[in-house]
Amino acid sequence: MKLLTGNDLASGAVTWWTGSGWSLHVEEAADVGDQGDSILATEEAARRVNAPYIIDAVSTPQGPRPAHIKDRVRALGPTVRLDLTLKPADPAAGNWVI
Amino acid sequence: MYKYDQYDQAIVDARVDEFRDQVRRRMAGEMTEDQFKPLRLMNGLYLQLHAYMLRVAIPYGTLDSRQMRMLAHIARKYDRDYGHFTTRQNIQYNWIKLEDAGDILADLATVEMHAIQTSGNCIRNISSDQYAGAAADEITDPRPWAELLRQWSTFHPEFSYLPRKFKIAVIAADEDRAAMRLHDIGIQLVERDGKLGAAFYVGGGMGRTPMVAPLIKDFVPIEDFLSYSEACLRVYNRYGRRDNIYKARIKILIHELGAEKYAAEVEQEFAHVKSLGIDPPAAELERIAAFFAPPAFEAGIADSVDRNDPDFAVWLDQNVKAHKQPGYAIVNISLKKTGDIPGDASSAQIDVMADIAKDYSFDELRVTHAQNIVLPHVAKRDLYAVWQKLVEADLAAANLDLISDIIACPGLDYCSLANARSIPVAQKIAKRFADPVRQRDLGELKLKISGCINACGHHHAGHIGILGVDKKGTENYQLSLGGSGAEDTSIGKITGPGFDEDGIVDAVERVTDKFIQLREGDERFLDTYRRVGFDPFKEAIYG
Numbered sequence: 001m002k003l004l005t006g007n008d009l010a011s012g013a014v015t016w017w018t019g020s021g022w023s024l025h026v027e028e029a030a031d032v033g034d035q036g037d038s039i040l041a042t043e044e045a046a047r048r049v050n051a052p053y054i055i056d057a058v059s060t061p062q063g064p065r066p067a068h069i070k071d072r073v074r075a076l077g078p079t080v081r082l083d084l085t086l087k088p089a090d091p092a093a094g095n096w097v098i
Numbered sequence: 099m100y101k102y103d104q105y106d107q108a109i110v111d112a113r114v115d116e117f118r119d120q121v122r123r124r125m126a127g128e129m130t131e132d133q134f135k136p137l138r139l140m141n142g143l144y145l146q147l148h149a150y151m152l153r154v155a156i157p158y159g160t161l162d163s164r165q166m167r168m169l170a171h172i173a174r175k176y177d178r179d180y181g182h183f184t185t186r187q188n189i190q191y192n193w194i195k196l197e198d199a200g201d202i203l204a205d206l207a208t209v210e211m212h213a214i215q216t217s218g219n220c221i222r223n224i225s226s227d228q229y230a231g232a233a234a235d236e237i238t239d240p241r242p243w244a245e246l247l248r249q250w251s252t253f254h255p256e257f258s259y260l261p262r263k264f265k266i267a268v269i270a271a272d273e274d275r276a277a278m279r280l281h282d283i284g285i286q287l288v289e290r291d292g293k294l295g296a297a298f299y300v301g302g303g304m305g306r307t308p309m310v311a312p313l314i315k316d317f318v319p320i321e322d323f324l325s326y327s328e329a330c331l332r333v334y335n336r337y338g339r340r341d342n343i344y345k346a347r348i349k350i351l352i353h354e355l356g357a358e359k360y361a362a363e364v365e366q367e368f369a370h371v372k373s374l375g376i377d378p379p380a381a382e383l384e385r386i387a388a389f390f391a392p393p394a395f396e397a398g399i400a401d402s403v404d405r406n407d408p409d410f411a412v413w414l415d416q417n418v419k420a421h422k423q424p425g426y427a428i429v430n431i432s433l434k435k436t437g438d439i440p441g442d443a444s445s446a447q448i449d450v451m452a453d454i455a456k457d458y459s460f461d462e463l464r465v466t467h468a469q470n471i472v473l474p475h476v477a478k479r480d481l482y483a484v485w486q487k488l489v490e491a492d493l494a495a496a497n498l499d500l501i502s503d504i505i506a507c508p509g510l511d512y513c514s515l516a517n518a519r520s521i522p523v524a525q526k527i528a529k530r531f532a533d534p535v536r537q538r539d540l541g542e543l544k545l546k547i548s549g550c551i552n553a554c555g556h557h558h559a560g561h562i563g564i565l566g567v568d569k570k571g572t573e574n575y576q577l578s579l580g581g582s583g584a585e586d587t588s589i590g591k592i593t594g595p596g597f598d599e600d601g602i603v604d605a606v607e608r609v610t611d612k613f614i615q616l617r618e619g620d621e622r623f624l625d626t627y628r629r630v631g632f633d634p635f636k637e638a639i640y641g
Binding site: 007009010011012013014044047050051067068069070073074077078079080081084 | 124125127131145147148149150178192193194195196197439510511512514516519521522525571572573
């Protein structure tokens with residue numbers, strides 16, 4: 001599957017295209033198939049996302065999992081500061097990245 | 099400490115206003131990201147994995163308590179309550195919002211700080227010896243000369259669009275504490291026949307193609323300091339490659355041209371530059387130097403220290419260094435407590451260090467390229483009180499230059515360029531060697547980790563170096579041995595196939611075990627490695 005990701009222009013936060021908007025949570029990301037480039041162009045022009053790009057991911061029961069570790073780190077947050085990630089209460093959250 | 103004059107302040111204030119307007123225009127959609135990116139980078143604002151990252155310049159690593167408190171304030175108000183001290187003697191904030199950038203720069207400007215030239219293909223923050231003005235072995239304080247270079251290079255119209263970024267270090271002692279020969283230009287102030295001058299080493303660097311800078315000129319009279327620097331840059335600007343980013347640094351130019359040919363070109367250019375009259379008049383040099391006059395040291399104070407507290411005595415032996423002034427000492431604050439993230443400090447810790455500097459170190463602090471903090475001028479009678487305050491703030495790790503005093507770049511946990519995480523490896527190694535007795539038995543052992551080939555973690559210069567690479571989508575770590583960033587500068591040699599995260603920790607331990615077997619007398623790891631060579635260690639690592 002293909003996902004669209006980028007950063008929020010004002011905050012810089014990592015965001016994921018859900019099919020109708022942008023979410024902080026990769027679990028909500030939608031498969032954009034071969035529509036990535038056109039969505040990317042529209043959304044970037046409207047400044048709803050900054051520096052977006054298309055990535056490969058695999059579908060899992062828990063939701064999409066980016067293929068590359070760099071995007072998994074982006075999706076979670078720094079593995080060395082779990083308190084600053086999107087799952088601060090989960091001590092095993094870093095395992096999802098690796 | 100240098101204090102801004104009206105021109106310095108006007109420049110910085112104007113830049114704040116300019117960047118605030120650029121941010122406004124970007125947020126309003128009047129600029130695309132492609133148009134905005136070079137502008138934000140000129141103000142130290144990167145877009146990293148999780149957010150914008152702001153790199154703030156700390157000229158030659160020197161700052162006062164007022165500036166240090168401002169760094170804490172920014173961490174608290176605009177970031178997530180911590181900052182990361184870097185191998186360029188700067189500080190980075192990892193969670194900056196674009197909409198706050200103008201306010202942050204305005205706050206920094208109130209304490210004579212900025213983020214100018216912390217990115218881009220320009221002359222970056224000038225680095226120096228963290229013991230400048232305090233070290234017994236220096237011939238003069240190098241910081242007035244670093245400050246002169248700062249003023250000369252700030253917005254220098256010729257050198258704002260160099261082929262690549264450009265890093266300069268200035269030292270004034272034979273012991274190199276600034277990795278001087280691993281800079282684009284490394285300058286060592288020297289004396290000859292009673293006159294001050296400068297030895298210029300040009301074309302060093304780490305990154306993809308590590309090189310130790312060759313000596314280009316052994317003595318430049320100090321009155322030619324700026325003209326000769328300008329000539330070095332001009333020759334690079336003229337001949338440096340712009341067609342290939344990987345071959346654009348000055349080290350590649352000098353490697354391809356040859357040091358002698360480059361030096362000859364510089365001499366020719368220098369003859370012209372000298373006629374332009376850019377070297378400052380003596381009065382201006384004296385004005386700058388006056389800001390770095392020694393503080394009002396007390397004469398005749400106690401030169402001994404009560405060592406009755408054993409924990410204090412360990413810290414004293416490991417983290418406190420000799421000062422040129424009797425009765426005083428240089429205190430190193432390690433930001434490498436076992437399990438900590440190298441170089442990170444909370445806003446509360448930054449405030450504590452500022453308070454201690456104000457009360458006990460003539461209001462001065464230094465940031466080191468090893469990601470630690472220095473209190474340069476502490477009276478020996480105050481050392482115990484300082485140590486107690488550091489203990490309270492969790493800042494009293496007694497491991498300076500030991501295996502757990504690891505340099506590590508932010509790596510893949512934060513950096514968009516990284517291929518592998520650096521920090522977890524540093525943490526695991528520090529935990530493996532957590533026993534302080536074992537660490538001290540190993541002695542000086544500089545371990546440095548980079549998460550990509552750009553080498554921000556100085557792995558090439560590590561006695562033991564680790565480079566994280568991407569191996570078919572998984573993190574892999576290469577080991578190298580025998581590097582040094584000191585006066586005996588050398589580039590480490592890669593041992594062979596890489597390891598996973600746990601494997602690299604085991605490999606490091608096999609190296610240190612072998613060292614214990616092989617060392618003679620009080621040899622450091624590097625001494626033993628250089629005596630016995632690479633093979634015994636390779637055999638120990640791979641069997």
